[in-house]
Each structure stands twice: as C-alpha cells, then as structure tokens.
Amino acid sequence: MNASAKRLRTVFVVVPCIFMIATLVLPAMNGLLLSFDHNGPSLANYKILFDDSMFWRALGNNLLVPFGSVIVEFVLGLALALTLTARRNRSALIETAAILPFAIPEIVILTLARYIFLPRGYLNGAIAMTGMHPLPWLSPRSPLAIFTVIVVDAWHVTPVVMLMLMAGLQTIPAELYEAARLDGAGTFATFRFVTLPMLMPAIVGALILRGIDALRIFSTVLVLTGPEGVPVLSTYSYSLWDDAQKPHEAMAASMILALMVTIIGIGGLLVARRFSRDDGALA
Amino acid sequence: MNNSLKAARVALNAFVLVAAVLPLYLLAKQSVTPELETFAWPPHWIPHHLTLSHFISVFAVNELRSAVLRSLAVAAISAMIATVLGAMLAHAMARSSIAQRIGFSTVSGIRLLPMIAVAIPLGIILATVGIYDSPTGIGLAIVHGAIAIPTAALTLYAAFVAIPLEIEEAAWIDGASPLRIFLTIDLPMARASIATALILCFILSWDEFGFALLVQQTNRTLPPLLYYYTVFGNVGPASALALLMMIPAICVVVALGPSLRGALTAGSSR
Amino acid sequence: MADLEIHNLTRTFPSGGGVFDISLTVESGEFLVLLGPSGCGKTTLLRLIAGLENPDSGEIKIGGANTTRRESIAMVFQNFALYPHMTVFQNIAFPLKLRHVAREETERRVKESSAKAGLTVDLRRYPRELSGGERQRVALARALVREPQIILMDEALASLDAQLRSSLRLELKTFQRRTGRTFVYVTHDQVEALALADRLVVMRNGRVEQAGRPQEIFDRPQSEFVAAFVGNPPMNFFIAERSPTGGSLAVDGIDFKIKPPDGCPAQIKLGIRPNDLHLDAGEGRVALEVVVESVEFSGATYIVYAKLGNTSIRAELPQCVDTGAHLTLFFDSARVHLFDPSTGRRIDTR
Missing domain, CATH: 1.20.5 (Single alpha-helices involved in coiled-coils or other helix-helix interfaces)
Incomplete structure (x- = not known):
C-alpha cells in the first residue's frame, strides 16, 4: 500500500501548492524584481517613495488604523462572545444579528457605511435632528476620518473575532466556573482568574490572524475616503499604479507593505509559540 | 453590580x-x-x-446583467478549482505529517501576501498570457481559486482526519487503488464538508473586491461595479445592486446556520 | 499444504516496537490465533501478512508465491471498517465491483456469502442502522465474497459486549469449519484464543514465544511468560530451592516433594495452576498447609487467596471456605511446571 499511496500523496501536496505558488507567490516575486528596476537595476523607486510625504502618511496610517481596528474588534468581540455564551441569556436572534455584518459582502458594508457617514448622510441627519452640529466624518486628512475608517473596518470583522473567541470559550469546562463560584469568586474575579487565562490561547491566535488581515486594509479606505483621504500602503500603491501609471513605484510601496506584514506576522507567531509553551502549566 | x-x-x-x-x-x-x-x-x-425602477434598470442595463453572470461564473469556477485542489491537499495533510507541515506553511505563507503586492504584477503576467480583463473572467477565477484553497483545505482537513485509517485500509485490502479509495471512499464520506467548502469558496469569490478591481478593469464583476456605482453617485441602482449581492450570503447564513460558523472561523480570510 | 509461509520476517519501528525474525507456517484450512499482550507485535505481523506494512527483511509466501497477493487475502478489522455511505449490499459487493464482476454474478455471490455469514438483515439498509453483531456479519460476508484463501481478523470481537462476543465466537468457529478457509486471528483475550484456535501462537516483544495446539500451550507452557499469560486465574509462581539433602524442592522451607531434574540450578521457578490445587488427597498427591486470607466468588468456582508460610498462593476450589481457616491443599506433582529463573524457559522433569 505504502509506495502507491505515497506517490498519490506527493501529487496531492505538490499540485495544489504549485498552483498557489504559481498564481500568488511568483507574481509577488516578479513584483519584487520590478520594484528594483528603474531603467535598469536601482533603488530609485524606493528613493522616490521616501521623498514623498504621502508615502509617510500612508505608512503611519497603515500602523494606526489596523491597531485601532484590532482594539475595537477585540473589545466588542469579547463582550459579544461573553454575552452570547452565558448560558441563561442565549438568544439565536442576537447571535444571528451579531454574525450578520460578516455575512454581508464587504463592499456592501462599505457602500452602506458611505451613505451613513457622508456629510449629508444618515448619521449627520440624525445628529441634525437632535439639534447638534453635523460632523465631517470623512473629511480628508482629518483625525476624524481615521476614526471613521477604524470603526467601519471593525464593524465588518468583529463577528469573526467574536466567533473565534466563542470557540475558545466553549472549550472551558463548566466545572471550572462552578469551582470558582464555590470558592467565593464574584463575576469579575471569575472573569479575571478563570475565563481570561483559559481564553488566552484563543485570544492570541485571533490577534495574530486579525492583525495580519488588518494590516492589509484596502477597500475600506478606498470606498470611504478615496485613495488619498486616509492613505494606507495598499491604496497608496494602487493610486501610484492606477492614477499615476507608475507600476514600479507601486510595486516598491507594496513590497514595503509585504515586508511589514511578514515581520509582524512572524513576530506574532514567535510570541504565540512562546505563549503556548508558558501555557503548559495551565493545561 | x-x-x-x-x-x-x-x-x-x-x-x-x-x-x-x-x-x-x-x-x-x-x-x-x-x-x-x-x-x-x-x-x-x-x-x-x-x-421599482432601480431594480428594473439593474436587469435592463447590459453592463449590470453581464456583471451578474460573470460574478456567478467566476465564483462557481473558482469554488470548483479551490475545492478540488483543497480536497487533494487536505487529504494528504490528514494522512502524512510531512504533507501537513508543507501544507500548513504554504497556506500561512500565502496569507502573509498583501493583495496589492500580488495583483499588480499578476495583472502583467495575465496580460502576457492574454487573459487579463477577459470577458469570461477566467483570469480572476484562477486567482480566486488560488486564494480560496486554504479555506477549502482547512474545512476538509477536519473531515478527512475524522475518517478512520481502518476504512481506507479495508478498501485497499478489498482491492482498491489509492486514487480509487480517495474517489469512492473518502470523498463520499466527506460530502457534507465538500458542500460547505464549495459554498464558502463561492462566497469568498462572490465577495472579493481587491483582485476583482485590479484584474477585471473593464469587464467588471459585481463588487468593483458596485464600487463604481457607489463612488460615482447612482444611489438607487447601487442600493439595488448591493441588495442583490447580499442574497447568496444571507441564504447561506440562514440555511446552514451553526454548521457554517465553525467553518467560517476555520477558514476566515479576506 | 501450507497456505502461508513466513520466513525470518523483521519489521522495526522508530518507537521500538515491531516484529523480529519471525518464521511461521500456516496450513490450509487452519484457524491460527496470534495471542499476546498489547505491543507484542501481533497486529504488526497481521498487517505485514495483509500487505498493509512492508517488511524490512524476510519474506511472506502465500499459496507458494513470494508476494503478498491481495487477491488471496481478506481482512476483518477491529471496528469492522464498513463503508458508512454504502448500503450493506454495496459494502459486500465492493470487492466484486472493483474486479468488474457482472451484475447477476455479483448478486448471486453477495447473497451466498451473506447467507454463509448468517446475515439476515435487509441488504438495502446502511451500516449505522445495524447492531454490533450484524455489522460483524456484514464484515465477514464482505471478506468472504471474493473467496480468499486466507481471512485475517484483527481483534474482530473486541468492540462487542461480552454476551454477544461469546455467541459470535462459537459462530465464527462454525463458519470457519463450514467454509474451510484459513483464518489468522489476532487477539489479546486468552479465553477467545483458547476457544477458537486450531493452533495458537503466543507472542511477546515482537517474537514468537510458543506455538502449538491450545491444550499443549496450556499444559506445557514453554516459558514462564506463556505460563503466566495463558490461564485464568493466573498461575502461582514460587522460588524453590534444592533442599539440603538435594532430594526435593522446597519453597520457603516447605518441602514440595518434587525431585529436581538433573543439572538444574540451585534456585528454580516453580508454577502451579490454581485449578490444579485440590481439597481431596487423591492418590500420591502432595499436601500443602495454608491459611485462607480471602475468598472471591467467581460464579462456578471460588478463588481462594491464602498464605503458604510467607508466600501468597491462589487456588480455584469448587466450594467455599472460611476466611482465616487452616486448609490442606493437594496437588499432583506431575502438574507442576518448572522454569529456569535466569532464562524463563521451561525445565522438563521427564
């Protein structure tokens, strides 16, 4: 059995992996080469970027927005996961409603968000009804626009964080809570000393996955503010390619993003590995 | 308190x-x-x-109609590609630790690639092959197939791990070749997960915006079309189109409910 | 005619298990049982015969040919390995389908082998709708349908409950006689092994410890390990020493009145089965004075735990005795087993 089964397994690994690598990794490699090509091999494309103030704004935003978005997602996602897994308060309606934003296509969520946050949109309409001043939610270059981008990005993805944390919560045995209650722990003490430590592996895993995804933010910014309102590296690269017709500089910008994602991703994995080793005592 | x-x-x-x-x-x-x-x-x-004029216009305007058809075709073809290749990878991963290591590292490596770093040079390659911005959307279907393989593989991995090795061995003793075992024993036993994988990959492609925007510049699928409608001001048709786009996803959430949720977290990626 | 010949078969695993240098011949129509504790290599040996594992060295000849031919071997797995997505009929017909057997022929052979396996359920049902015993019969029918020379079974009754197990045991033996197939059966259950085997192979640490008829294994175990493993309740073991006169063996200073064999070491392992200890003196039996410590009722008999001086002893008696009672037990010196304490091998008195 072994020889022919092994041959089949080899084919089964090689074919899909080659397909993924040929379709996704090889183009990225080609892009890496192009980013060093400015009428011959040179660092000129990168130098042009470093002289562009828009690049530095994009780089800054590409750290700020994912960071804010992940924090909002985790606070909301954890609160939702805790409420929805509490046995007495289970509600299928709330659960479905909480998952809904993720089931809706991202572009539809963004379309909606645009109609809500536009200067003459529903949010300002509601504010005007209360007699207060409408706010420029999407005004380019404003901190408020950064805030809006963070909220909208988190809106779409919070259900994913919630589901991951719910999966983690469900692995905590009920006896642990009962034991804590018998030991006299209150709601917050139970959370602090039972739930949170037991949930830590799920939290770390979700943080890494979501962190990597958040760094690649593109459509939220493009739809809400256009490529230059709250530029991030992806939209900056896109506008270099699409509007400015400078594909090589666009590649240089996207390679810096790729480098950033790789460093943060691998760093996160190392932290997670060390964490799971420490966690041995708990298990 | x-x-x-x-x-x-x-x-x-x-x-x-x-x-x-x-x-x-x-x-x-x-x-x-x-x-x-x-x-x-x-x-x-x-x-x-x-x-009802917005809905009527969605179906009357040629561009919209062909975008709906193109989106359907791209999603169906890419779901097929991803599920077939994902099933192969998942089966190897479930049965060999070396395959598991190769599979997991390729899949996580793919996840680290930003869309924009792939899409622009990929456009150049697709153009040389002659399928960039193709009216059939075949170039986009291939890309969506590739990015959906991790989702399909992770969904099916759990299903294949759950099949006892004993059953495959029994089939081998009964005289079946490894490929035959995969086709007549493993795949039918994992059919529920295959359906889930197909649906997830379909939705992934149906929703995907970045690659669609860059690869189908003029022969658009629904997400980039909705983007242009939204940004360039046709509120009514854009809203009608957005509602239509939600139909498959809402159907899936309502129909599959809880079984889908685990799959969503296992394979969630944008 | 030998159906299956195994020569110097070795297969090792990185974890340390495996089988080492095994040679074995199985006659046509024989019911061979491989018995041993878990990890003794019996399942590995079966999988090597099946061709599920490849040997490091050595060879397996089936029907005289030097290959593991899948055509001549069928196997019944521990959990039956029925295909859950196929009906009972499709399960049994699967080997025939792979061999492109015609429709009518398939139907005829499926019916025939399910009848032989005692399967009476509707063949259109699915395995999940069947009871454990019925599943077992489906697995047997599937193994039989392509008329193999040899049927391999891996702990095939282990996942059933005790009552069903003993009735299926009987059925299996009849089935084997009726079909005339060669069976190789793996188990760790000695009751099952003694009941089923024409020939029994006791394995330990990847090697054959003893092979022979069940009665032979029980009556003349060739090693201390076999003596301890086969038989329930397990055999009593004592360290015996030659008495100062050298004329007999003594345990803890108590004379057992057994003549030590020539050239035996100063110390010797002495074994008596609990059911070889009796309450009546009989003819020429040796007497032992013991104090009863506790008694267990085991249905037909009583297991008596007693002290012989400072040594514990177990006896299986037909009647109950009182705890604390002083008792005289008798045994036949011919029923005593002697083992070399350094090698564990049997020392023959005759």
Whole structure:
C-alpha cells in the first residue's frame, strides 16, 4: 500500500501548492524584481517613495488604523462572545444579528457605511435632528476620518473575532466556573482568574490572524475616503499604479507593505509559540 | 453590580440589533426610493415615494446583467478549482505529517501576501498570457481559486482526519487503488464538508473586491461595479445592486446556520 | 499444504516496537490465533501478512508465491471498517465491483456469502442502522465474497459486549469449519484464543514465544511468560530451592516433594495452576498447609487467596471456605511446571 499511496500523496501536496505558488507567490516575486528596476537595476523607486510625504502618511496610517481596528474588534468581540455564551441569556436572534455584518459582502458594508457617514448622510441627519452640529466624518486628512475608517473596518470583522473567541470559550469546562463560584469568586474575579487565562490561547491566535488581515486594509479606505483621504500602503500603491501609471513605484510601496506584514506576522507567531509553551502549566 | 452588568448586556444586545438591522433597512429603503428623493436634506427615514425602477434598470442595463453572470461564473469556477485542489491537499495533510507541515506553511505563507503586492504584477503576467480583463473572467477565477484553497483545505482537513485509517485500509485490502479509495471512499464520506467548502469558496469569490478591481478593469464583476456605482453617485441602482449581492450570503447564513460558523472561523480570510 | 509461509520476517519501528525474525507456517484450512499482550507485535505481523506494512527483511509466501497477493487475502478489522455511505449490499459487493464482476454474478455471490455469514438483515439498509453483531456479519460476508484463501481478523470481537462476543465466537468457529478457509486471528483475550484456535501462537516483544495446539500451550507452557499469560486465574509462581539433602524442592522451607531434574540450578521457578490445587488427597498427591486470607466468588468456582508460610498462593476450589481457616491443599506433582529463573524457559522433569 505504502509506495502507491505515497506517490498519490506527493501529487496531492505538490499540485495544489504549485498552483498557489504559481498564481500568488511568483507574481509577488516578479513584483519584487520590478520594484528594483528603474531603467535598469536601482533603488530609485524606493528613493522616490521616501521623498514623498504621502508615502509617510500612508505608512503611519497603515500602523494606526489596523491597531485601532484590532482594539475595537477585540473589545466588542469579547463582550459579544461573553454575552452570547452565558448560558441563561442565549438568544439565536442576537447571535444571528451579531454574525450578520460578516455575512454581508464587504463592499456592501462599505457602500452602506458611505451613505451613513457622508456629510449629508444618515448619521449627520440624525445628529441634525437632535439639534447638534453635523460632523465631517470623512473629511480628508482629518483625525476624524481615521476614526471613521477604524470603526467601519471593525464593524465588518468583529463577528469573526467574536466567533473565534466563542470557540475558545466553549472549550472551558463548566466545572471550572462552578469551582470558582464555590470558592467565593464574584463575576469579575471569575472573569479575571478563570475565563481570561483559559481564553488566552484563543485570544492570541485571533490577534495574530486579525492583525495580519488588518494590516492589509484596502477597500475600506478606498470606498470611504478615496485613495488619498486616509492613505494606507495598499491604496497608496494602487493610486501610484492606477492614477499615476507608475507600476514600479507601486510595486516598491507594496513590497514595503509585504515586508511589514511578514515581520509582524512572524513576530506574532514567535510570541504565540512562546505563549503556548508558558501555557503548559495551565493545561 | 449585577444590575449594571445586566444593563450593559441589554445595551449591547440593542446595539447589535440596531447595527445589523438599521443599515439593511436604509439600504432597502434607498433601493425603492426615487433618485431625487435620496438627495434630500435632512435625509428621509421613510420613503415618500416608491419605485421599482432601480431594480428594473439593474436587469435592463447590459453592463449590470453581464456583471451578474460573470460574478456567478467566476465564483462557481473558482469554488470548483479551490475545492478540488483543497480536497487533494487536505487529504494528504490528514494522512502524512510531512504533507501537513508543507501544507500548513504554504497556506500561512500565502496569507502573509498583501493583495496589492500580488495583483499588480499578476495583472502583467495575465496580460502576457492574454487573459487579463477577459470577458469570461477566467483570469480572476484562477486567482480566486488560488486564494480560496486554504479555506477549502482547512474545512476538509477536519473531515478527512475524522475518517478512520481502518476504512481506507479495508478498501485497499478489498482491492482498491489509492486514487480509487480517495474517489469512492473518502470523498463520499466527506460530502457534507465538500458542500460547505464549495459554498464558502463561492462566497469568498462572490465577495472579493481587491483582485476583482485590479484584474477585471473593464469587464467588471459585481463588487468593483458596485464600487463604481457607489463612488460615482447612482444611489438607487447601487442600493439595488448591493441588495442583490447580499442574497447568496444571507441564504447561506440562514440555511446552514451553526454548521457554517465553525467553518467560517476555520477558514476566515479576506 | 501450507497456505502461508513466513520466513525470518523483521519489521522495526522508530518507537521500538515491531516484529523480529519471525518464521511461521500456516496450513490450509487452519484457524491460527496470534495471542499476546498489547505491543507484542501481533497486529504488526497481521498487517505485514495483509500487505498493509512492508517488511524490512524476510519474506511472506502465500499459496507458494513470494508476494503478498491481495487477491488471496481478506481482512476483518477491529471496528469492522464498513463503508458508512454504502448500503450493506454495496459494502459486500465492493470487492466484486472493483474486479468488474457482472451484475447477476455479483448478486448471486453477495447473497451466498451473506447467507454463509448468517446475515439476515435487509441488504438495502446502511451500516449505522445495524447492531454490533450484524455489522460483524456484514464484515465477514464482505471478506468472504471474493473467496480468499486466507481471512485475517484483527481483534474482530473486541468492540462487542461480552454476551454477544461469546455467541459470535462459537459462530465464527462454525463458519470457519463450514467454509474451510484459513483464518489468522489476532487477539489479546486468552479465553477467545483458547476457544477458537486450531493452533495458537503466543507472542511477546515482537517474537514468537510458543506455538502449538491450545491444550499443549496450556499444559506445557514453554516459558514462564506463556505460563503466566495463558490461564485464568493466573498461575502461582514460587522460588524453590534444592533442599539440603538435594532430594526435593522446597519453597520457603516447605518441602514440595518434587525431585529436581538433573543439572538444574540451585534456585528454580516453580508454577502451579490454581485449578490444579485440590481439597481431596487423591492418590500420591502432595499436601500443602495454608491459611485462607480471602475468598472471591467467581460464579462456578471460588478463588481462594491464602498464605503458604510467607508466600501468597491462589487456588480455584469448587466450594467455599472460611476466611482465616487452616486448609490442606493437594496437588499432583506431575502438574507442576518448572522454569529456569535466569532464562524463563521451561525445565522438563521427564
């Protein structure tokens, strides 16, 4: 059995992996080469970027927005996961409603968000009804626009964080809570000393996955503010390619993003590995 | 303290309901409101006039109709590619630790690639092959197939791990070749997960915006088309189109419910 | 005619298990049982015969040919390995389908082998709708349908409950006689092994410890390990020493009145089965004075735990005795087993 089964397994690994690598990794490699090509091999494309103030704004935003978005997602996602897994308060309606934003296509969520946050949109309409001043939610270059981008990005993805944390919560045995209650722990003490430590592996895993995804933010910014309102590296690269017709500089910008994602991703994995080793005592 | 917790819980539930339902209502409202009324200030919360013209225009305008068909074709073909290749990878990963290591590292490596770093040079390659911006959307279907393989593989991996080795060995003793075992024993036993994988990959492609925007520049699929409608001002048709786009996803959530949720977290990626 | 010949078969695993240098011949129509504790290599040996594992060295000849031919071997797995997505009929017909057997022929052979396996359920049902015993019969029918020379079974009754197990045991033996197939059966259950085997192979640490008829294994175990493993309740073991006169063996200073064999070491392992200890003196039996410590009722008999001086002893008696009672037990010196304490091998008195 072994020889022919092994041959089949080899084919089964090689074919899909080659397909993924040929379709996704090889183009990225080609892009890496192009980013060093400015009428011959040179660092000129990168130098042009470093002289562009828009690049530095994009780089800054590409750290700020994912960071804010992940924090909002985790606070909301954890609160939702805790409420929805509490046995007495289970509600299928709330659960479905909480998952809904993720089931809706991202572009539809963004379309909606645009109609809500536009200067003459529903949010300002509601504010005007209360007699207060409408706010420029999407005004380019404003901190408020950064805030809006963070909220909208988190809106779409919070259900994913919630589901991951719910999966983690469900692995905590009920006896642990009962034991804590018998030991006299209150709601917050139970959370602090039972739930949170037991949930830590799920939290770390979700943080890494979501962190990597958040760094690649593109459509939220493009739809809400256009490529230059709250530029991030992806939209900056896109506008270099699409509007400015400078594909090589666009590649240089996207390679810096790729480098950033790789460093943060691998760093996160190392932290997670060390964490799971420490966690041995708990298990 | 318990009272304040309860209040917080009620507030959270209310927030969730409003966040989920109100925007959908507004979208539906816009799709049946005449164009002029959508620009009213302050905005109308309830439509003063009703019209079906936006929906009619979605189906009357050639560009929209072909975008719907193209999106369907791209999603169906890419789901097929991803599920076939994902099933192969998942089966090897479930049966060999070396394959598992190769599979996991390729899949996580793929996840580290930003869309934009792939899409621009890929466009150049697709152009040389002659399928860039193809009217059939075949180039996009291939890309979507590749990015959906991890989702399909992770969904199916659990299913194949659950099949006892004993059953494959019995089939081998009965005289079946390894390929035959895969086709007649493993795949039928994993059919529920295969359906889940197909649906997830279909939705992934149906929703995907970045690659679609860059690869199908003029022969657009639905997401980039909706983007242009939204940004360039046709509120009514954009809302009608957005509602149509939600149909598959909503159907899936309602129909598959809980079984889908585990799969969503296993394979979630944008 | 030998159906299956195994020569110097070795297969090792990185974890340390496996089988080492095994040679074995199985006659046509024989019911061979491989018995041993878990990890003794019996399942590995079966999988090597099946061709599920490849040997490091050595060879397996089936029907005289030097290959593991899948055509001549069928196997019944521990959990039956029925295909859950196929009906009972499709399960049994699967080997025939792979061999492109015609429709009518398939139907005839499926019916025939399910009848032989005692399967009476509707063949259109699915395995999940069947009871454990019925599943077992489906697995047997599937093994039989392509008329193999040899049927391999891996702990095939282990996942059933005790009552069903003993009735299926009987059925299996009849089935084997009726079909005339060669069976190789793996188990760790000695009751099952003694009941089923024409020939029994006791394995330990990847090697054959003893092979022979069940009665032979029980009556003349060739090693201390076999003596301890086969038989329930397990055999009593004592360290015996030659008495100063050298004329007999003594345990803890108590004379057992057994003549030590020539050239035996100063110390010797002495074994008596609990059911070889009797309450009546009989003819020429040796007497032992013991004090009863506790008694267990085991249905037909009583297991008596007693002290012989400072040594514990177990006896299986037909009647109950009182705890604390002083008792005289008798045994036949011919029923005593002697083992070399350094090698564990049997020392023959005759």
